Amino acid sequence: MTPPPDGGPGAAWFAALPAPARAHQGRPAGLVSRTLAAVLDCVVLALVLAGLYLGWAALDYSLDPVRFTFPAPTRLVTVAVATGAAVLYLAVCWSATGRSFGDQLLALRVVDRRGHPPRPVRALARAVACVFVPVGLLWVVAGGRRRSLQDLLLGTSVVYDWNPRLRPVSPGTSDAGDSPA
Numbered sequence: 001m002t003p004p005p006d007g008g009p010g011a012a013w014f015a016a017l018p019a020p021a022r023a024h025q026g027r028p029a030g031l032v033s034r035t036l037a038a039v040l041d042c043v044v045l046a047l048v049l050a051g052l053y054l055g056w057a058a059l060d061y062s063l064d065p066v067r068f069t070f071p072a073p074t075r076l077v078t079v080a081v082a083t084g085a086a087v088l089y090l091a092v093c094w095s096a097t098g099r100s101f102g103d104q105l106l107a108l109r110v111v112d113r114r115g116h117p118p119r120p121v122r123a124l125a126r127a128v129a130c131v132f133v134p135v136g137l138l139w140v141v142a143g144g145r146r147r148s149l150q151d152l153l154l155g156t157s158v159v160y161d162w163n164p165r166l167r168p169v170s171p172g173t174s175d176a177g178d179s180p181a
Helices: 011-016 019-024 031-063 075-096 101-105 120-132 134-142 149-154
Strands: 108-111 157-160
Touching (some): 120 134
């Protein structure tokens, strides 16, 4: 990505990035970055699910403290809730900003062919594909353009993006100014 035109609002921000980061802005993310982001997202989901479970237990306790026992959902219910929560979390994050919590921490962003966050239906399809076929991420290593199987099927990619307000560079141009507010 090239810096914004002189005097543009993003010029100072872009110049403040370390040179190695500037070199990667807008480029496809690799397997390690994407895997670390996914692990962080799993931690977030585990914390959310633990909070939901504790909230359920607290509600049960408040309704009948004498006969209280911790809830014991079946394995099927646990897997279904965890899967649904993961798909919902990823779809909402990707369609809203192109970033999940893990993506934000590792400066990654899911984008469509135009460089924008995927629309809700595409984000939902990508979330379902990522949750049910996580091994598709390994295609990042095999393919030449660092795109997972999910990215290839749905026309998305994951790029390094330290500042989501900077527009991606269109192929063959040097325009990278801030997007309109």
